[in-house]
Each structure stands twice: as C-alpha cells, then as structure tokens.
Amino acid sequence: MWILRLNMTDHSYKLEDILERYKHLGGRGLTSTLIYDEVDPQCHPLGPANKLVFAPGMITGTSAPTSARVSVGAKSPLTGGIKESNAGSGWAPALARMGIRALVVEGQPEGEGFWMAHIAMVDGKPQVAFMPADEYTGRDLYEVYPEIYARFGNKVHVAAIGTAGEFGYPNSGVAFNDMKRNPTRYSGRGGLGSVMGSKRLKAIVIDPTDGPGVHIADEGLFKQGQAKMREALMEHAITKPKGGLNSYGTAILINILNEAGGLPTRSFSAGRFEGAADVAGEAIFETNKERTGKEVYNHACSPGCIIQCSNTLYDKDGKEAVSCIEYESDWAFGPNCGISDLDAIGQLVTLCNAYGLDTIEAGVTIGVAMDSGMIPFGDAEGAISLMHEIGKGTARGRLLGMGAANVAKAFGNPRSPTVKGQAMPAYDPRAVKGIGVTYATTTMGADHTAGYTIAPEILSVGGASDPLKAEKGKADLSRAFQKTTALIDSSGHCLFIAFAILDIPSGFEGMVEEVNGMFGTNMTGDELVELGAEILRRERAFNEKAGLTKAHDRLPEFMHIEPLPPHNVVVGLPDEVYDAVYGEL
Amino acid sequence: MDVTVKLFAMLNRYAPDRRKSGEPFQVTLPEGSTIADLVVQLGIPDREVKVAFVDGRARASLYQLAPGAEVGIFPPVGGG
Structure with a gap:
C-alpha cells in the first residue's frame, strides 16, 4: 500500500x-x-x-x-x-x-x-x-x-x-x-x-490494469458487513431499486422543500417558487417518458452502486441531452435564478461540466448577479451567455468565476448567501434552522453534505426535528450529523447510504463490520463515530491556523433581518448555538 | 369542508384524472377530519405516506384539518 x-x-x-x-x-x-x-x-x-x-x-x-x-x-x-x-x-x-x-x-x-x-x-x-x-x-x-x-x-x-x-x-x-x-x-x-x-x-x-487489488484482512467479517449494508439499501424506500432516488433522482427534493417553504428562490428572497413542480424530479421523469415513450429509471454514477440516482434529461427528439441534473444543480439554476425551463437548466448544468465549474457556486453566483441587476431573474438566455463568458475568461466572466461572495462585493450587494466565501446550497437556513447551523459551522464553508440535518428536519428520516424551531438542540443535531458524515466520507460509501442506515440499524452495523473486516480491527460503532469527530478536530485546527475562527461561523446578516416568505421568519438563533457545535465536540 | 390536496412522486397515482405530480385538487371532507381520514378517503395505503405538510408545516397523521387547508403528501423521499 x-x-x-x-x-x-x-x-x-x-x-x-x-x-x-x-x-x-x-x-x-x-x-x-x-x-x-x-x-x-x-x-x-x-x-x-x-x-x-x-x-x-x-x-x-x-x-x-x-x-x-x-x-x-x-x-x-x-x-x-x-x-x-x-x-x-x-x-x-x-x-x-x-x-x-x-x-x-x-x-x-x-x-x-x-x-x-x-x-x-x-x-x-x-x-x-x-x-x-x-x-x-x-x-x-x-x-x-x-x-x-x-x-x-x-x-x-x-x-x-x-x-x-x-x-x-x-x-x-x-x-x-x-x-x-x-x-x-x-x-x-x-x-x-x-x-x-x-x-x-x-x-x-x-x-488500473494488473493492479494488485485491495487487501481485506478478514474476508468473512467484511462479507457479513457488506451483506447487511446491501440488505439495508435494497430495503429502504429511498435507496431501493425503483425507489425515490432511482425513479426521480435527487431532484425529488424540489417539491418537498417547496412545500416546507425552504426552497431558496430568486437568490434567497423567498422560500417557495411558483415553477417548482415544472423543474422537480417528477417533471424530469415525466418529460423523459413523454419524449422517449417509456419510463426511464436512473443509472449509477460509478460501478457497484445499488442506489443508482443519476438521471438523464432527454431532448425533444428523444436523445440524451444532459446527465446528471442533481437537486442542487437543478435548484441553483432553476428556482434560485427564477428559471422554470428544464431544458435551459440542463444546458446550464452541461456548461458547468464543459468548463469545469461547481454547479452550486455557479448557480448562486448567477443568482447574485441577477439580484444585483446584471441580468433579470428568469433570463435563461442571459444566464447561458454569462456561463459562456465564465468558461471563455472574458473580463465579466472572470469576475463571475470568483464566486458568489466576490460578485456580491463587486456590486455592493449585502445579500450574499455565503459562509466563509462559499455559496449556500438549496435549503434556506431561515426556514430550516439546523442546516443553517451546519452551513455556519462546518469546516468547509456553506455545505449541506457536511451535516445533513435535512433528513430529520424535512424528510422525517432518522427521527424528526421541527425545521422552524430556533432551539439550542440544533447545535447537537448538526454536531451529530457532522461527526457521522466525516466517518461516511472517509469510508468510501456514498453519503446517501445514510438514508438507509439512519432508519435501519443493521445497515450501520454492516458499515462497522466492513471497516473492521477491511483492516482487521475491532472498533465499535461509537469508536468509529469518534474517529469522525477526530477528523473534524484536525480540520478545525487547520482552519484556526489559517485564520478562520468562530467569528467566521456565522450566517450572513441579511438572513437575520430579512424575513423569508411564506413563513416570514428570520434565522433567530443566538451565536452561542453556533459556538456550541465545536465548543462541545 | 373543502381542502386543497397535492400528491407527490409515487403518490400521484392516487390523484384523480391524469395530472402532474403536485398539481392541486379539491377534496370535500366531513368537518373535523384529520390527515389520516384524508389519506383513507384518497385510497392511499398508510404505509406509503411518509410526510404530510399542512400549510407548509409537517403535521402528524392525527392533525385536524381546517377548511381551506393546503395539504401536501409525500412518500419517502431523499437526495441532496
């Protein structure tokens, strides 16, 4: 090795x-x-x-x-x-x-x-x-x-x-x-x-031809763990074949966030988008059915995946137009930019892949540019043209390539939906408070995957937590998710196994056995989660030396003063809640 | 009383007519009906329902609906 x-x-x-x-x-x-x-x-x-x-x-x-x-x-x-x-x-x-x-x-x-x-x-x-x-x-x-x-x-x-x-x-x-x-x-x-x-x-x-392969210390234990993981993924309604993710992709989330009033719309100025249903995962599925004459289920992004959540959007001639339109990408260019045309969203995602851009950062940047008056909300053609400028490196394109926080600065726009300079993903922290705690405190800058409290707050997976309740418990919730996520991100499993193993305890056992089988170790589940916490401490220590302190663990000011419809709420959490996440790690 | 109902993802097959997922329709229920009563009336097996929102708030199945309520019903969904 x-x-x-x-x-x-x-x-x-x-x-x-x-x-x-x-x-x-x-x-x-x-x-x-x-x-x-x-x-x-x-x-x-x-x-x-x-x-x-x-x-x-x-x-x-x-x-x-x-x-x-x-x-x-x-x-x-x-x-x-x-x-x-x-x-x-x-x-x-x-x-x-x-x-x-x-x-x-x-x-x-x-x-x-x-x-x-x-x-x-x-x-x-x-x-x-x-x-x-x-x-x-x-x-x-x-x-x-x-x-x-x-x-x-x-x-x-x-x-x-x-x-x-x-x-x-x-x-x-x-x-x-x-x-x-x-x-x-x-x-x-x-x-x-x-x-x-x-x-x-x-x-x-x-x-990889003629590679030695990976060495598994205890094949028996590993296989036992692998079987439990497989069973959990095959059983859970979200991860199983023809389940939620395989049928509708990650963009299945558009409608539920819209219902919950937490779908950031027009650069985080509302929590509901009137065109949500037109760009949701269900709409992609129905559009494909209409254009190809059959039901198209999703495919794997990589070998050996059971969940298979990657979608494809077919064009009007029934040919593959783009793969994959993830929820975050769909939202970033869709509701976040006031765009409800699926084909235009698909084209914008393709341009990100073509030029090597992050779809979340790019979509939020275009949203900030729209919010700053560069082009109007809903202007799909204008957005496509700006994306080409980014990819070709024009002066305006280079400005936009600097990301949402820098573009907000360039226009003197205090509505910068970013933390530590990184654009927020597709959940408004005013309407989903736990994910806001994750955005603010993770070592990564605004990042939903770092501690996906959406599972209990919106999806009723892994328990339930009221998304609108401004409570100290959101720190505990976010911390628990951040620790486990650091472990899953280290395991090599896709984070989406979490949907299954949060609800099916034998799935989590399976992951523990896989890791122990791999290394010939005898770690408990708690010890592995503690390893996740240790990884977070290292990342945090690096950030502190780089100059990022708890003063940077904060959400943008406008989210504390500008109420978000339809619930008309601001963030409403005191600083102590953010500080408790790593303070009590 | 009348309530507005939206059914999402796989649950859309329980909606009347052929409509788009999440397209709202009206349902008439006896006064005092709960989410569970609505689910029964729509013919949706209980096990297929994961979350129901009433006016943007997730509510338990015994939550009593008011006239004019907007109800969104989801099967298990996940992503990110």
Whole structure:
C-alpha cells in the first residue's frame, strides 16, 4: 500500500509505503490528515506550498455496495480553509486497486505549459509518465475526454480540470469520468480545480490494469458487513431499486422543500417558487417518458452502486441531452435564478461540466448577479451567455468565476448567501434552522453534505426535528450529523447510504463490520463515530491556523433581518448555538 | 369542508384524472377530519405516506384539518 507523490516542480514522482498512522484512514480522513500534517495553513492556496490530495475511501475498490467514492482535499482558494470534496467515479476504485491509498500532487513548475500524468502498473508497481497537455487546454471537456480515451484506451479513468481551473478561478472543480466516460462527476466545491491548475496539471489518467487489488484482512467479517449494508439499501424506500432516488433522482427534493417553504428562490428572497413542480424530479421523469415513450429509471454514477440516482434529461427528439441534473444543480439554476425551463437548466448544468465549474457556486453566483441587476431573474438566455463568458475568461466572466461572495462585493450587494466565501446550497437556513447551523459551522464553508440535518428536519428520516424551531438542540443535531458524515466520507460509501442506515440499524452495523473486516480491527460503532469527530478536530485546527475562527461561523446578516416568505421568519438563533457545535465536540 | 390536496412522486397515482405530480385538487371532507381520514378517503395505503405538510408545516397523521387547508403528501423521499 502506497502513497504516490507527484512533484510538479520537476516532474518526478515518489512511491512511499504508507505510514502506520495513516493505515486505517481513507477518503476524507486521509486527505484532511495529510493536509493537516503537511500543508502550511498560512500558505497561498495557489502557491507551491499547497498540496492537492486524492484518496479513495477505506473500503473503495472492494465489492461493498455504493462505495466508489474519492475525496479530494487541499487548502481551498474559495474559503481559505481546508477542503474535502467528494465524488463518485470509477476513477476511485481504479486508484484503490492499484494499491494507492493517496495521491499527493505537490510543487509547481516554472513556465506556462500544462501537463498530464499517466499512471499505470509496471513490474507490480505504479509508474508515472508526465507528458505535455497543451493540446487539451482552453477547450470543452466534452471534447477533451473522448480524445484522452482515444489515446489511452477505454480501460483508463480520467480526472481533469476545465478552463475554470486553468484560469485559477475560486469556482473550479475537478472532473471525473462517469460510466459513459464523460466528464460529469465532480469534486466541485471549494475551487480545487484551480489548485490543480496552479500546479499546471491538466489531467490524471490512471490505468488500473494488473493492479494488485485491495487487501481485506478478514474476508468473512467484511462479507457479513457488506451483506447487511446491501440488505439495508435494497430495503429502504429511498435507496431501493425503483425507489425515490432511482425513479426521480435527487431532484425529488424540489417539491418537498417547496412545500416546507425552504426552497431558496430568486437568490434567497423567498422560500417557495411558483415553477417548482415544472423543474422537480417528477417533471424530469415525466418529460423523459413523454419524449422517449417509456419510463426511464436512473443509472449509477460509478460501478457497484445499488442506489443508482443519476438521471438523464432527454431532448425533444428523444436523445440524451444532459446527465446528471442533481437537486442542487437543478435548484441553483432553476428556482434560485427564477428559471422554470428544464431544458435551459440542463444546458446550464452541461456548461458547468464543459468548463469545469461547481454547479452550486455557479448557480448562486448567477443568482447574485441577477439580484444585483446584471441580468433579470428568469433570463435563461442571459444566464447561458454569462456561463459562456465564465468558461471563455472574458473580463465579466472572470469576475463571475470568483464566486458568489466576490460578485456580491463587486456590486455592493449585502445579500450574499455565503459562509466563509462559499455559496449556500438549496435549503434556506431561515426556514430550516439546523442546516443553517451546519452551513455556519462546518469546516468547509456553506455545505449541506457536511451535516445533513435535512433528513430529520424535512424528510422525517432518522427521527424528526421541527425545521422552524430556533432551539439550542440544533447545535447537537448538526454536531451529530457532522461527526457521522466525516466517518461516511472517509469510508468510501456514498453519503446517501445514510438514508438507509439512519432508519435501519443493521445497515450501520454492516458499515462497522466492513471497516473492521477491511483492516482487521475491532472498533465499535461509537469508536468509529469518534474517529469522525477526530477528523473534524484536525480540520478545525487547520482552519484556526489559517485564520478562520468562530467569528467566521456565522450566517450572513441579511438572513437575520430579512424575513423569508411564506413563513416570514428570520434565522433567530443566538451565536452561542453556533459556538456550541465545536465548543462541545 | 373543502381542502386543497397535492400528491407527490409515487403518490400521484392516487390523484384523480391524469395530472402532474403536485398539481392541486379539491377534496370535500366531513368537518373535523384529520390527515389520516384524508389519506383513507384518497385510497392511499398508510404505509406509503411518509410526510404530510399542512400549510407548509409537517403535521402528524392525527392533525385536524381546517377548511381551506393546503395539504401536501409525500412518500419517502431523499437526495441532496
């Protein structure tokens, strides 16, 4: 088992045996620990001292269901703090099966050109070839990916940045291939694409052929855990085949957030959108049925997934137009921009994939631009045109590529729906107070996945908590979710297994057994959750040294003074609640 | 009394006519009816209902509906 280091200063590489203290870590736990150990928190995110770390999860590369996740970490150019952004792709198990537990990209070359790294097994060990990649720069990733596959063969997996990362935008993601080899699976959040771009690395192509595979210490225990996890996923109404996610995708959430009055509309000025039903997951399903003449169920983003929540929108001729329209992307360009045209939303999502942008940050940025008067709300054509400007790097495009918080500043607009410089996702914290506590306090900047209190607050999964009640208990709720999430993000499982294991205790047992089987350990569930808490403490310590303190754990002022219809509520939580999340960790 | 009802996702098949998911329709109920009574009247098996909202607030199945209430009923949904 190795850590593979790519030194971009001189285009050399080093294969190191993994140190004892990293052996039982994976995914987010490993990226955040390596960054905590090796990166100066005061460094410039785009300078030579920052490092970009890729780590498959603890059990990624095994046959455990829904476990093909990769974490990407660095100091974030968007938030100025530590970042972990998680994606599902065949790239993740491919890296794991080559025996690589973490890939660390370091240094920075002189000169202007871009490079790519090709990693393949030679004599039982990963070998890296660096090659010029200028032919792929400045271009649409939907054109670039087929060329890379034509050159290296269909067995490879590809991570790459788009023009957003090349330009160094704070809004830029790292793209991974989906099952059809398109650049649609993203570690989108926090500007990690520009960290990769700052190292002049355009793409990492991995060929897992002849990899040693992953070693499982106790096969019997692992299989037992895997079976329990599988059973839970197959049984739960949200995760089972033809269940909620497989039928309607993550955009099934549009209607329920709208009903709850927490669907941020027109840049967080209302909690309900009159066009919600037209852009919801159900509308995507019905539109596809009408356009293809059959019921289309969703597909997997990565190998071995039971949930299979990735949708496709078909065009009027019944041809595939875009995949995938996630809830957050659908909302960011739809209700958040006052746009109710599904085809336009699909086009905007495609442009994010083509240019290498985070859909949440991009949609919220366009929303802020609309709120600031650059173009009107509902102007889909205008939004598409702005997205092209971002991707092509015009002066206006570069401003928008800086993200929502910076655009709000440029227009003197105090309505900046951001925390620590990162755009808020698709739940208004005035109407769903627990998720606001997560946005404010997570080490990541405004991020729903970091502590998804939406499950009990809106979905009645894993208990129930009144979303509108401003109570101290929201700190406990958010903290509990943040700890468990840090664990799941480290395991290699997709976070969506949480829906099943929150309601079905044997599913959680299964995850504990998988991890113990993998490493030959004997940890209890509580000990594993404590490992999640330890990861959070490391991230928090990094952020404090980087200058992010509890003064940054706050929601924007306008949400404390501007009531949100239909419930006409402001946030209404005192600072002590936010401070209690990490104060009592 | 009349209430306005919206059925979402898989529950839409219990809505009258062929309408879009979440498209509202009127239901007449005896005064004092609860969400559970409404669910029975619509012919929805209880196990298929996960959450019901009344005027934007999630309510338990024994919640008594007022005339003119807007009720949104969901099966288990999740995402993010």
